[in-house]
Amino acid sequence: MTGQDLIKIKKQYVDRVKSEAKSGFVTVDVHMGTCGIAAGSQKIFDAIEKEMEKLEAKNIKIRSTGCAGFCSMEPMITVHVPGKPSVKYGKLDAKKALEIFYSHVLGGHVKADYAMSQGLEKPQHRLTGK
Amino acid sequence: MNKDLKKIFTEEQLQKTDAIIEQHKEIKGSLLIVLEKIQDVCGYLPLSLQRYIAGKMMLPPSQVYGVVTFYSYFSTTPKGKNVVKVCTGTACYMKGSGQILKKTREYLGIKEGEVTPDGEYSVEEVLCPGVCGLAPLVIIGEEAFGLVDPDKPEDIFKQYKENFHDRSGSDKN
Amino acid sequence: MKALYQLSLADKVELVETDCLISCQEGPSIMLLPSGRVAQVNPGHNFTAWLIANIAALYHSPHRPSISLRGDAEIPPIEQMGFFSKQELVVMRNRGHIDAENIEEYIAHDGYMALYKVLTALEPEDVIKEIKSSGLRGRGGAGFPTGLKWEETRGYKTNPKYVICNGDEGDPGAFMDRSLMESDPHAIIEGMAICGYAIGAPQGYIYVRAEYPLAVKMLQTAIDNAVKKNLLGRNIMKSGFNFNIGIYPGAGAFVCGESTALMFSIEGKRGMPRIKPPRSAEAGLWEKPTCLNNVETFANIPQIIRRGADWFKSFGTPESTGTKVFSMSGAVRNVGLVEVPMGITVRSLIFDIGGGIKGNAKFKAVQLGGPSGGCLTEEHLDIPITFDSLQNVGSMMGSGGVVVMDDTNCMVDVARFFTQFSVDESCGKCVPCRTGLSVILSILEKIIMGNGVPEDLHELETLALHIQKTSHCGLGQAAPNPVLSTLRYFRHEYEAHIYDKRCPALVCTDLIHFEINADNCKKCGLCAKVCPAGAISWQKKEMPVIDKIICTKCKSCIRACKFEAIY
Numbered sequence: 001m002t003g004q005d006l007i008k009i010k011k012q013y014v015d016r017v018k019s020e021a022k023s024g025f026v027t028v029d030v031h032m033g034t035c036g037i038a039a040g041s042q043k044i045f046d047a048i049e050k051e052m053e054k055l056e057a058k059n060i061k062i063r064s065t066g067c068a069g070f071c072s073m074e075p076m077i078t079v080h081v082p083g084k085p086s087v088k089y090g091k092l093d094a095k096k097a098l099e100i101f102y103s104h105v106l107g108g109h110v111k112a113d114y115a116m117s118q119g120l121e122k123p124q125h126r127l128t129g130k
Numbered sequence: 131m132n133k134d135l136k137k138i139f140t141e142e143q144l145q146k147t148d149a150i151i152e153q154h155k156e157i158k159g160s161l162l163i164v165l166e167k168i169q170d171v172c173g174y175l176p177l178s179l180q181r182y183i184a185g186k187m188m189l190p191p192s193q194v195y196g197v198v199t200f201y202s203y204f205s206t207t208p209k210g211k212n213v214v215k216v217c218t219g220t221a222c223y224m225k226g227s228g229q230i231l232k233k234t235r236e237y238l239g240i241k242e243g244e245v246t247p248d249g250e251y252s253v254e255e256v257l258c259p260g261v262c263g264l265a266p267l268v269i270i271g272e273e274a275f276g277l278v279d280p281d282k283p284e285d286i287f288k289q290y291k292e293n294f295h296d297r298s299g300s301d302k303n
Numbered sequence: 304m305k306a307l308y309q310l311s312l313a314d315k316v317e318l319v320e321t322d323c324l325i326s327c328q329e330g331p332s333i334m335l336l337p338s339g340r341v342a343q344v345n346p347g348h349n350f351t352a353w354l355i356a357n358i359a360a361l362y363h364s365p366h367r368p369s370i371s372l373r374g375d376a377e378i379p380p381i382e383q384m385g386f387f388s389k390q391e392l393v394v395m396r397n398r399g400h401i402d403a404e405n406i407e408e409y410i411a412h413d414g415y416m417a418l419y420k421v422l423t424a425l426e427p428e429d430v431i432k433e434i435k436s437s438g439l440r441g442r443g444g445a446g447f448p449t450g451l452k453w454e455e456t457r458g459y460k461t462n463p464k465y466v467i468c469n470g471d472e473g474d475p476g477a478f479m480d481r482s483l484m485e486s487d488p489h490a491i492i493e494g495m496a497i498c499g500y501a502i503g504a505p506q507g508y509i510y511v512r513a514e515y516p517l518a519v520k521m522l523q524t525a526i527d528n529a530v531k532k533n534l535l536g537r538n539i540m541k542s543g544f545n546f547n548i549g550i551y552p553g554a555g556a557f558v559c560g561e562s563t564a565l566m567f568s569i570e571g572k573r574g575m576p577r578i579k580p581p582r583s584a585e586a587g588l589w590e591k592p593t594c595l596n597n598v599e600t601f602a603n604i605p606q607i608i609r610r611g612a613d614w615f616k617s618f619g620t621p622e623s624t625g626t627k628v629f630s631m632s633g634a635v636r637n638v639g640l641v642e643v644p645m646g647i648t649v650r651s652l653i654f655d656i657g658g659g660i661k662g663n664a665k666f667k668a669v670q671l672g673g674p675s676g677g678c679l680t681e682e683h684l685d686i687p688i689t690f691d692s693l694q695n696v697g698s699m700m701g702s703g704g705v706v707v708m709d710d711t712n713c714m715v716d717v718a719r720f721f722t723q724f725s726v727d728e729s730c731g732k733c734v735p736c737r738t739g740l741s742v743i744l745s746i747l748e749k750i751i752m753g754n755g756v757p758e759d760l761h762e763l764e765t766l767a768l769h770i771q772k773t774s775h776c777g778l779g780q781a782a783p784n785p786v787l788s789t790l791r792y793f794r795h796e797y798e799a800h801i802y803d804k805r806c807p808a809l810v811c812t813d814l815i816h817f818e819i820n821a822d823n824c825k826k827c828g829l830c831a832k833v834c835p836a837g838a839i840s841w842q843k844k845e846m847p848v849i850d851k852i853i854c855t856k857c858k859s860c861i862r863a864c865k866f867e868a869i870y
Contacts, residue, residue, distance in 0.1 A: 001533035001540050003419040006410055013411035031399045033485050034517050035261045035478070038274035066486020068399030070386060071263020072638040078399065087378065112378055119381040121392055124400045127411060159589075161571035162554055166513065193572075200573040200730070201554035203513050219475030220670065220706045221632035223720050229857075257555065258475035259514045262632035263639060281835070281859060 014127045021082035021128040025059050026105050029078040033067030040093060041075035047094040048101050060105060073116055079104050082128060090116040134178045146171045147179075151186045161189065161197055165204060174205045202257070210245045210252035212271045212290075214238075219258025221265040226280030230266055231255060237284045386637045389656050391618060393626045394602045395642045397487040403521050406528040409489040415534050417605035418493050421500055422542040430501040430608070431457065437612035438624035439604075443469055443560070443597035444672065444701045445777070446623070446690035452594060455584040456502045459592040464504035466495050467588065467595040469565060470511040470518065473557035474673030475724065477704035479628040480598040482640055484511065484518035487602065488525035492548060494601030496535065497608060499546040502594050507548040510565055513555060522550055557674075557728035561776050562587070562595045564730065575730045576776035597702070599628055619645030623689035627703055633670075634709040636661045643688075650684035653707055664709035668793070672701025674721045674728075675781030677788025678714065697788045699781070713810035714793040715800055719747040721785035729779065736779030739770040743786060751811045755801035764790060809870070812856045816870055817849050823868035830860035830869065 030036075030045045048062055068076050073090030077097060080086045087110055089100055096114055103111045110118075120126070135144060150167045154160040168183065169175055175183075175198050184191040198204045216222075216231045235253050238246050245252040261267050264276025268286055273293060275286040381387050392398070401408040409415070421430055435450025456464060468491060472480040484491065495507045511519050526548050529535040537545045551569050559565045559574040566588045568574035587593025603625060607615045616624045623645040629652065632638050636658035643652065649669060653659070660666050668678040677698035679686070686692050693699050708717065722744045731737045743766055746759050767783035767790075774780045790797065799805050806814040819830075824846055831841035838853035839860060849860075849869075861869045 003423060003540065006415055006419055006540075009407055009410045010413075013407050017411075029399065033482055034259065034274075034515070035263050035482075037517070038261050038264055038267065038276050063402045064404075065399050065402055066397075067482045067640065069395065069482070069640040070637065071261075071632075071640070072636070074263060076399075085380075088381070110378065115378040117381040117384050117387070118378045120400070121381055121387055121390070123392060123396055159569060159571040162568065163552070163571075166552060166554060196573050197571070200575075201556050203554035220673070220704070220720070221476050223475075224633055224706065224708065224712055224717075257473065257514065257557070258478070262476055262478055262630065265632060281857070 017127045020059075020061070023059055024082060025061060026082070027080040028060065028062045028101075028105060029065045029080070030062065031066065031068045031074070031076045031078070032064040035071050036067055036075050039074035041077075043094045044075055044077065044092055044097040047098055051098060051101055055106075057106075070116075076116070080126060081105075081108060084108075085118040086120050086126065087118045088116045089114045132182070135182060138176065138178070139172055143172050147183075148186070151183065155187055161187065161194065162201070165194075165198060169204060174208050176206060207243060208245060208252075209254075211250050214251055214253045215256035215259075215269040216253065217258060217261070217265070217267040217269070218255045219262065219265075221262035222258070222267055225266045227266040229280040230268060230278055230283045233280070234268070234283045237287070385655050385658060386639065386641075389647070389651060390642050391626050391644050392642050393606055393615075393618065394483065394490070394599055394628055395487070395640065396606075397490070398482070398640070399486065401487070403486055403488055404524050404528075406489060406525070406532060406534075409487070413609065414489050414605075415493055417608035418496050418500075418534065419540060421497050421608055422540055422544055425608075427457065427501045427503065430497060433612050434501075434604070434607060437607045437615040438621075439600065439607060439615065440623065440690060441597055442599035442603070442627065442702070444675070444699065446700070449596060449600055452584060452596070453498065453501050455582070456504075456592050456594040459585055461592055462503075463506060464502055464591055465588045465593040466499045466502070466504045466507035467562075467565065467569070467593055468495055468507065468509040468598055468601055469560065469562070469595055470509055470515070470598045471553050471560045471565060472512060472515075472598070472702065473560045473728075474675075474702050474704045476630065476632055476670075476673055476706045477702050478630045479640055479703055481515050481518050482630075483598055483602055483628070484515065485521050488518075488522045489529065490602040490605055491522070491598055492525055492529055492535065494596075494604035495548060496539070496546045497604050498594055498596065498601065500544055502592075504594065505545050505547065507546065508551050508569055508588075509548060510551045510553055510559070510569060513552045519550060519552060526550070556730070557724075558730045558776070558778050561778060564776070565595065566593065573730070575732045576778070578775070599703075620687070620689055622691060627688070627700065629703045629705045631657050631705045631707065633705075633707040634660050634664060634666075634712075635707045645689050646687045648685050648687055649679065652688065652705065653684070657707065660707070660709050662709075664711060666707070667710045667712060668708045668714065668717075670706040670708065670717070670785070671704070672699040672781075672784075673704045674724045675699060675777070675784055676701045676704075677784045678708075678717065678792060679788075680792045697784065697791060699784070711808055711810070713806050713808040714789045714796045715747065715750055715806075716808075716810050718786045718789045719744065719751060722747060722782070725778070725782035729782075733773075733775035733779060735770045735773040736775065736782060739766055739774075740779075740782055742766060743770075743783065747786070750797065750800050751806075752813045753800070753804045753811075755797075757801060759801065760790065760794070760797055809858070809861055812858070815856065815858070815861070817851060817854055817856065817860075818870060819846060819849065820868045820870055821846060823866045825866055825868070827865075829863050829865070833859045833863040835859060 030041050032041045052060055075092050076090045078086055078088045100111045103109050147168050150164055154164045180194045180198055181191050184194040216227055218227050238251050240246055266278050268275045268278050270290045278286055397412060401412060431450055431453050439449045440446040441449055470480055470484055499507055509522055535546055535548060553559055556574050559568045561576045562583050564574040564576045569588055583593045583595055585592060619625050626642050626644050628640060628642045630640050635653060641656050668680055670678050679698055683696055690700055722740060726740045726744050729736045729740060746763055749755055750759060763786060767787050770783045771780055796807055799807050804814055809815055826844055826846055828841040831839040831847050836853050836855045838850045839847050841847035
């Protein structure tokens with residue numbers, strides 16, 4: 001590993017994310033810190049994953065990321081649709097998460113009732129540029 | 131000495147204990163890690179076991195005893211199969227964890243340091259596990275329950291048993 | 304389901320899975336909201352074809368199937384949300400944003416670039432100079448300048464040296480280090496490696512509480528991944544620099560947050576602080592020069608190196624640069640982790656970011672710095688939060704726990720709680736802390752039981768000051784702070800307990816009479832209904848009567864009464 005390799009890893013990663021975005025990849029981040037898990041985010045993760053398997057969904061990625069910091073809104077997920085602002089949802093359960101999955105992730109229609117905010121915190125940004 | 135231990139622990143537990151000690155004996159300062167691992171295997175660290183560990187690790191028993199009694203993680207008495215941990219950190223305390231502790235013990239009919247007659251539950255206080263957003267918090271086994279109603283902590287036991295059935299059901303799959 | 308998305312109507316129609324709407328034998332059915340019309344599908348037909356044929360007609364029918372109660376436009380942009388807008392993410396820049404178990408994501412977000420820069424372009428002295436110039440001070444509570452500590456450790460010639468990351472976050476009410484370790488472990492690892500290079504240490508330890516199993520797992524995964532990529536281990540990035548990190552799970556002792564106690568604990572001994580000097584920079588772990596910093600401090604390092612000391616200094620005040628992460632909990636509306644520039648006021652923290660007090664209760668006090676800190680009141684809300692400003696008013700920033708209290712919290716009880724904590728966690732080595740705190744606790748308990756006498760207040764004060772002056776380590780010296788600060792700002796509550804035998808916040812059960820105030824009582828009988836012990840008898844249009852023998856003092860009636868008639 002050298003500095004060149006670091007830059008290469010970064011570039012490869014960004015390229016991959018970009019090409020994924022081009023093909024309409026939707027990313028679902030489930031915020032799974034200790035607090036999120038205690039609030040039920042594991043159940044949400046499992047529910048969405050199961051649904052994805054059932055539908056054999058190919059252009060959807062689910063990730064477990066750390067706590068987003070807003071404990072009183074746990075459990076939370078963030079949905080990234082390419083070209084659109086990311087949307088954070090809060091105070092979910094497995095049922096609500098599946099509603100979001102069908103409406104927003106599959107359908108591209110933001111489930112506004114459960115949405116908390118749109119956009120990302122500065123300085124966070126999507127590697128796709130938008 | 132080994133005879134006493136065999137009365138309390140299974141052959142397997144003792145074998146694992148030996149393996150842990152063997153693995154760490156040479157590393158200096160490994161006593162805490164050894165004790166943590168052995169407690170995970172044996173459940174608790176009674177005096178006889180402490181003496182055994184001290185002998186194997188070539189340490190004075192007083193040092194082992196000193197360490198075991200210093201850290202709250204170690205227990206010298208048996209615990210229930212499911213340890214109920216009530217957080218008594220600041221945020222939880224402000225939201226009534228004192229009452230949860232009292233009511234939970236009443237519900238299970240045990241006092242501090244006791245285990246229910248069927249060996250299922252024991253209750254202990256725990257320092258803040260850092261889930262203050264969900265205060266007051268109770269952890270049963272590995273499962274955390276947030277926003278517990280201080281008036282009705284018994285509800286979470288019902289929930290725990292239900293989840294437990296789910297878990298053991300899915301384990302079989 | 305898929306059928307709907309083949310139609311251009313996908314964004315106008317929303318599908319919700321429901322339980323069986325009508326008789327199942329009649330096949331799949333859908334209900335259109337808000338009309339509630341149920342449309343059935345003939346099982347003989349293809350559902351998709353049916354949808355395509357019918358949905359447009361349904362949509363254009365007078366009962367438009369719009370379900371969401373608010374539109375996309377009503378979702379606030381994140382920068383307009385009070386909770387997020389005032390925050391400045393430096394340390395927590397990757398929170399909830401990257402998958403901590405995937406090292407490539409960290410690298411893609413400029414991870415390990417700082418380590419690369421350090422190893423290829425900077426001498427150890429340059430690194431220390433940069434950190435010194437950034438003004439970074441230890442985030443664990445004491446606020447010692449990090450650069451100075453590194454320089455001192457580098458100055459000693461004994462080898463080997465050690466780097467220790469203190470992840471023994473013991474303050475109840477503080478959870479920022481846990482969150483950092485879980486969500487961005489590589490930032491901590493990178494910071495430690497840079498420190499190792501700067502002071503000349505080949506080995507680092509992360510001491511993590513055993514109560515944080517997920518943090519341990521995340522850190523271990525991160526270390527393994529970094530070793531695989533040669534970002535840790537031997538000859539890192541072909542620079543000739545070797546650095547390894549081991550995780551050391553703590554066994555639950557608050558005092559192990561103290562540096563010398565922590566080192567004893569790593570050595571496998573009882574974690575009892577020792578007398579300084581020698582400072583741990585000279586003789587720390589295994590009597591070797593050791594540099595110990597907090598989790599948050601290390602997580603700041605890569606950013607300072609990558610973006611420069613001047614960038615870092617643009618946050619905060621001249622004496623306290625950068626940002627600080629606080630974990631806010633208690634009676635505030637928005638509970639969570641917040642990272643703000645130093646110098647922000649307490650008011651802004653609680654009211655702008657925290658969203659104010661939950662429910663209808665009134666702000667009463669805020670406790671900063673955990674069991675070592677003090678309570679502040681309304682009048683202190685405009686104090687800017689820096690290392691020094693809070694100490695002047697008897698509190699401290701501590702590691703960053705912020706517990707907000709409303710008028711349902713009794714300050715004597717709060718003082719008792721923290722003292723109890725310190726008594727439990729005292730290592731027992733020195734007398735003032737071991738015995739003095741127990742005496743304070745027994746006096747507080749006496750007051751709470753209603754047996755307090757006026758002299759108690761003076762006694763509490765004298766004892767607390769003595770403990771502060773004569774205790775051996777920081778734990779003992781700071782342990783009386785909660786008592787002293789509540790005595791200073793909430794003396795009237797102590798006096799109410801002692802003179803009037805009354806607890807104004809209705810917390811101390813021994814001082815609640817469980818009687819009914821005839822003036823306030825509306826004779827509604829709600830208290831009788833909620834009493835779990837059946838101790839309240841009530842006839843219509845009569846005042847309820849509480850049987851004090853049956854009463855278990857559970858306070859259900861007090862909580863239920865809307866007219867504050869039970870006292």
